Amino acid sequence: MTGFDSVLVVDWSAASRRAPKRPSKDAIWLGFVRGGVAQEPIYCRTRIEAEARIHALIAEEREAGRRLLATFDFPFGYPRGFARCITGSDDPLLLWEWLAARMEDSESGANNRFDVAEEINAAFDGPGPLWGKTHRDRWPGIPYDKKGIVFAEVSEKRKCDCAARTSSSCFQLCYNPTVGSQILMGLPMLSRLRRMEGVAVWPFEAWQNASVVLAEIWPGIIERAVKARMERGDAGMIRDREQVRLLALALSRLPAEALARMMTGLPPEAAEEAWVLGAEHAETLSALATDQDPLTPPPLRNDCFALPAGVEWTPVETALARLRAGLSPVVGQETLPVDAALGRVLAAAPVARRSNPPAANSAVDGYGFAGGAPEGAQDLPLVSGRAAAGVPFDGAVPPGHAIRILTGAALPEGVDTVVLEEDVRSDGTRVAFRGPVRRGANTRAAGEDVVAGTDLLPAGRRLKPQDIALLAATGVAEVALRARLRVGVLSTGDELRPLGAAAGPGQIYDANRPMLLGILDRWGHAPVDLGHVGDDRAALRDRLETAAGRVDAILTSGGASAGDEDHVSALLGEAGALGTWRIAVKPGRPLALGLWQGVPVFGLPGNPVAAFVCTLVFARPALSLLAGEGWRAPEGFNLPAGFAKSKKPGRREYLRARMRDGRAEVFKSEGSGRISGLSWAEGLVELEDGAREIAEGDPVRFLPFGSFGL
Incomplete structure (x- = not known):
């Protein structure tokens, strides 16, 4: 039995740090094909995450009764004689266990590979075969470069490296390509995977009847196909992603007989050194590494929440990034009084017409004087009159005198300090208190909050009640605002009935439309009820045509999948405007994102929970951007x-x-x-x-x- 139902290709990494959150090169990528159809490649930020994913995938394939070929892009063995120098045995799998017992890894990427490499080199005469390190002054048992190393006890390359023309020696730990470090970080993982039920290692073990076979591969074998794909792709295409996807496709398309010939009849060195699957067959594999999938029916799936085969699934972050990059404000501007601007989006930054506070004033009820007071008892004569908010003192307070002053009152000339009323005694002509009181105590400086002429709020801000207060306090009477974003809401499906109508067997009430209209109102947009259309493609087309002239964006619910009655996605596809759909999200995978006559359309699922979640996750930030508010990501x-x-x-x-x-x-x-x-x-x-x-x-x-x- 040499045929396989599924193929996994792993592009491994020995990096000492987590890969970026955004998918990138020089990280770990998993290419996977099931039933002859490529799945969306998986991006892993750490080796620990990758191992968990691989472990789960192996378990899933075995449970489903599918036979899996799992391939990895680093050597499974070293040149002949190496294992014996380390473990005393020629068995390469004992070397795997030796490494697994010593290698340490972490979620941050930090690991001890150079310490283990130094221990390995100590088993050899001379400098040892492993070379290359990140610091000249560390790990003295590892040469900084290859100069002076004599490969006497073991060869520099394996026989399969020569046959496949791989790019570097398995002893090179640093400086690309760092295959030596990949081995040290990869073999311990393989040692743990090998312990799973039904797993065998080619060519070290009897693999012909195993349900899961681990094998070594070198992606450079299909370099010609990868290069051609990169030349056809866009500037943001990630080479590593395409490489694992195309190689998994190529291996899955090999006829069982051709694969059997590649996996048998190996030279004797393979029993210890391992072998590169497909070595000397680069042309055959490159020819199979294309995007032209054969018309192969996918296997039946009983799990309705599993990702179906044959679809390029779009990760949530990718879909959001496409929306953010492709949308921009679409609404005009208008000027309104501040008291009518609550909940609206600023089109320009309003400027303070006066400072806040407009003048220096008292923060408390008390007595004002100049210069502060030293420690000890103080006794000051009071001037006649007082200062109150809105009723300033008409005159100046002489030095050595005090004045009665109330909260919010402008500081009279000759006053820069206020002592709290609770801290004084007064008979109406004099005031006594104890110092010290620092100069400027209990006062507010003019403009200490806002200075006249400064921008108060940024353009794009949706005004809140507290913003209205700030605008009013600084003398702003009118503001430039974005017009409300008009968002249409349309329900589709023969099964839907309006509220208050009779519902027969198989019919349900339309819950999505009132829910979505309410959400849009809460968000400050102008909701437009587009009503309900049954499963009639012509009627749906007419409704979209009419709506495109009335609204700035459209939310539909139902009809976003790929069935016979899923007319929303079908119409967007016919118009050549279906940008992104089948997003890898639960709930809500049938989500269509596209344009109709230039108007963004969000084709939401029909299930209310899925429609609600997708509206929050995808429509909310996109509609905010269209409304001039900017991208609004949720805070958690x-x-x-x-x-x-x-x-x-x-x-x-x-x-x-x-x-x-x-x-x-x-x-x-x-x-x-x-x-x-x-x-x-x-x-x-x-x-x-x-x-x-x-x-x-x-x-x-x-x-x-x-x-x-x-």
Whole structure:
């Protein structure tokens, strides 16, 4: 049995730091093909995350009864004689275990590979075969470069390295390509994977009937195909991502007989040194590494929440980045009085017409005088009159005198200090208190809050009640505002009935439209009810045509998937305006994002929970950008989980949640039709794209509905 149902290609990394959050080169990428169809490559920021994903994928394939070929882009063995020098045996798998017992890794990427390399070199005469390090003055047992190393006890390269024309020696630890470091960080991981049930290592073990086979591969074998793909792609294409995807496709397309010939009849050195799968077959594999998928039916899937085969799934971050890059404000401007501007978006920064406070004034009720007071008893004569807010003192206070002054009153000439009323005794003609009182105590300087002529608030800010107060206090009477963003809401589907109408078997009431209209109103947009259209493509086209002249953006619900009655995505596709859809998010994977006559359309799922979540995650920041408010990402914080969950890799998940006793509780069901969970919840728990085992008390990210403007 040499055929495989699935193929995994792993581009490994020995980096000493976490890869960036944004997918990038020089990180770990997993290319995966199932049933002959390439899946979205997986980006891993750390080796620990990658191993967990690989482990989960192996378990998933075995459980489903699919046979998996898992390949890795670093040597499985060293040149003949190396293992014996280290372990006393020629068995390469004993060397794997030796390394697994010594290598240490961390989530930050910090590891001890140079310490282990130094221990390895100590087993050889002379400088040892491993060379290259990050610091000249550290690890004295490792040469800084290859100069002076004599490969006498072991060869510099394996036989398969020569056959496949790989790029470097497995003894090179630093300076690209750092294959030597990849081996040290990779073999311990393989040693742990090998202990899983049904896993065998080619060519070291009997692999022909194993359900999972680990094999060594070198992506440079398909360099010609990768280069051609990069030349055709856009400037932002990541080479490592394309490389693992194309190589996984090539291996999956090999006829079983051709693959069997590559995996058998190996030279004797392979028993200790391993072998590069496809060595000397670069042309064959390059020819198969194309984007032209054969018309192969995907295997049946019983898990409705699993990612279906044959679709390029778009990660949430990628979809959001595309929206942010592709949208800009679409609304005009108008000028309104400040008292009519609440909830509107500023088109320009308003400028303070006067300072706040406009003059130096008293912060308390008390007695004002000049220069502060030294320590000890003080006794000052009072001038006739007083200073009150709105009724300034007409005159000057002589030196050595004090005046009765009330909170908010402008400081008279000759006053720069106020003593608190509770700290004095007065008979109406004199005032006595104890010092010291510092100069300037209990006073406010003119303009200490805002100086006239300065910008008060940035353009793009949606005005809050406290902003109205600031504008009024600084003399601003009118502001330039963005016009309200007009957002149409349209429901689709024959099954929907309006509120108040009779609903027959198989029919449901339209819950999405009133919910979405209410959300838009809370966000400060101008909601436009576009009504309901049944499963009629022509009628839907007419409604979109009419709406495009009335609104600035459209939210539809239902019809965003790929079925016969999913007319929203079909129409956007026919118009050549379907930009991004089938986003890797739960709930809500059938999400269509596109344009209709230049108007952005958000094709939301029909299930109310999915429609609600997708509106918050995708529509809210995009609509804010269209409205001139800028990109509004939600703010969250970590809480201990008040639940346990096993999450599969592949999709970002949002769970209905609320905070109780400092912990995040989640709704009892994740079903998208459980609308009651939206009323129960006070926010969402966001679970990252990768696999995760969550136990009670583990930190999870909680996004309160308030951070979405609700």
